[in-house]
Amino acid sequence: MKTDINQLTTESRNPASAHLDDMATADIVTLMNQEDAKVSQSIQSQIPAIAQAVDRIVTVFKAGGRLIYMGAGTSGRLGVLDAAECVPTFGTDPAMVRGIIAGGDQAMTVAVEGAEDSLTLGEQDLTALHLTEHDAVVGLAASGRTPYVIGALKYANQVGATTISLACNEQAVISELADVAIEVAPGPEVLSGSTRLKAGTAEKMVLNMLSTIAMVKIGKVYHNLMIDVKPTNEKLVIRAKHIIELATGVDAVTAASLFDAANQDVKTAIVMALADVDVTTAQQRLQQADGVVRDAL
Numbered sequence: 497m498k499t500d501i502n503q504l505t506t507e508s509r510n511p512a513s514a515h516l517d518d519m520a521t522a523d524i525v526t527l528m529n530q531e532d533a534k535v536s537q538s539i540q541s542q543i544p545a546i547a548q549a550v551d552r553i554v555t556v557f558k559a560g561g562r563l564i565y566m567g568a569g570t571s572g573r574l575g576v577l578d579a580a581e582c583v584p585t586f587g588t589d590p591a592m593v594r595g596i597i598a599g600g601d602q603a604m605t606v607a608v609e610g611a612e613d614s615l616t617l618g619e620q621d622l623t624a625l626h627l628t629e630h631d632a633v634v635g636l637a638a639s640g641r642t643p644y645v646i647g648a649l650k651y652a653n654q655v656g657a658t659t660i661s662l663a664c665n666e667q668a669v670i671s672e673l674a675d676v677a678i679e680v681a682p683g684p685e686v687l688s689g690s691t692r693l694k695a696g697t698a699e700k701m702v703l704n705m706l707s708t709i710a711m712v713k714i715g716k717v718y719h720n721l722m723i724d725v726k727p728t729n730e731k732l733v734i735r736a737k738h739i740i741e742l743a744t745g746v747d748a749v750t751a752a753s754l755f756d757a758a759n760q761d762v763k764t765a766i767v768m769a770l771a772d773v774d775v776t777t778a779q780q781r782l783q784q785a786d787g788v789v790r791d792a793l
Contacts, residue, residue, distance in 0.1 A: 504665045506638055506691050510684035528686050528693075535698045538682040546705055549634075549660045549676045553710040556632040556658055557592070563710070564625065565595045566648040567636030568612030570692040571662075571699060572597030573604055575636050578703040584732070586716040587724035593707060596621050598644040611644065618648025622655075629656030634706070636699060637661075638691035640668025640679070649673040662702055664695035678702060715788035718743055723762045723789060736762050744769040767792050 512527060513519075519527070539546075553563055565575025576595030582588045598617060599608025611617060622633065633652035635645040640663030649670060652659045661674035664681055671677035680702060682694040711717060716724045721743055727733040740751040743766045751765075757775055758764035767778035771793055778792070785791035 504639055504641075505681055505683060506664055506685065506695050507689050508684045509688045510686055513686040513688075516686065524686075531683075531686050531694055532697060535680075535682045535694050535701065538680050538698060539701060542678050542680050542702075545676055545678045546702060549678060550706055550709045550713070552658045552660065552676060553632050553706060554713045556630065557710060557714050559630050561628070561630035561632060561658075562591060562625075563593045563632050563634065563707070564622070564627070565593075565634050565636060565703070566618055566621070566645055567596075568598035568603075568642050568644045569607070570696045571636035571638055571642070571645075574696060574699050574703060575634070576604060578700075578707050582707055582711070584726060584728065585722060586711045587726045588711075588716075594625065596625070598642075613643050615643045615647040618644045618646070619651035622648055622651055627652060627655050627657055632658040632660065634660045634662060635670050635674065636703075637668070637670055638664040638695040638699065640665045640670050642670075645670055646673065660706075662699060664691065664698055715786065715791075718763075718766060718789040723766060724787075725762060727760050727762075733760075736760070740765045740769070763787065763789055763792075 516524065556563065565579055567575045576597055579593040579595035582593040583590055597603045599611030602608060603611060633648060635649045637645045646669060649659050649661065650673060653673065659674045660676045661668065661670040662678045663670055666679050666681050668679055671679060680698040682698050685691065685693045687693060721739045723739060723743065725732060725736055725739065727736040737751045737755050739762055740754055741748060746769055754765040754769055758768060763782055764775060764778045766789055767773065767781055768775060771778065771781065781792040
């Protein structure tokens with residue numbers, strides 16, 4: 497395990513950017529683009545672990561549990577962002593996927609002194625959420641050694657919750673505390689130690705996979721369409737109707753009619769069209785199929 501921060505790859509200097517402050521703007525842009533290209537490559541070796549983590553999360557969701565991201569600084573903000581996006585994208589209850597950042601909501605925009613250095617604050621935040629063995633906790637730390645995340649994972653293990661870690665260094669401390677450990681190491685940053693760059697991008701990409709694929713597996717997607725999108729504004733109403741068109745092959749007028757008849761529920765409208773049933777029957781089929789359109793059909 498790497499506990500000394502100065503030993504971490506994320507803290508080391510990148511030889512390619514040694515003269516960053518003396519480089520032409522276009523050259524810096526080119527360099528950053530080249531370095532960012534390494535991020536997806538660094539994820540390749542972690543695909544088995546990511547897939548395992550997704551399967552664990554799916555099991556948690558099917559048992560009525562929650563997915564809880566825990567992190568500090570950039571990692572915490574990325575967790576909060578991914579959790580927030582699940583609500584409009586997949587129509588989830590806000591409690592189903594939660595993002596918790598060390599220091600609370602104010603830490604989203606202003607650094608909270610000492611919050612990430614506390615070994616007990618993570619436990620306190622999870623206690624406040626009434627964590628149970630049915631939940632999954634994902635500890636996010638680019639360094640892999642953030643005390644806040646260490647404390648959170650230790651407490652989650654005590655409770656019996658599913659634990660997953662995501663670090664941007666190999667041999668991370670938090671990897672030793674998780675049921676499933678993901679270590680994505682994209683290498684030294686262009687700006688030494690600025691983990692909001694490649695490390696942050698790597699974390700965002702993995703979080704995209706965890707939440708999106710888990711939602712696919714619990715029936716929030718039909719083919720590759722967001723069928724649980726909630727039409728809360730004009731853009732989303734238009735998108736919802738278009739999804740009905742794409743999923744069923746009906747024209748725009750018919751899709752709009754189905755949308756209204758289904759009380760603006762895209763899943764119900766799709767089942768109505770493809771199974772040629774009324775709204776009540778479509779709703780019953782979906783309920784019996786746990787919301788999975790393919791099974792309802």
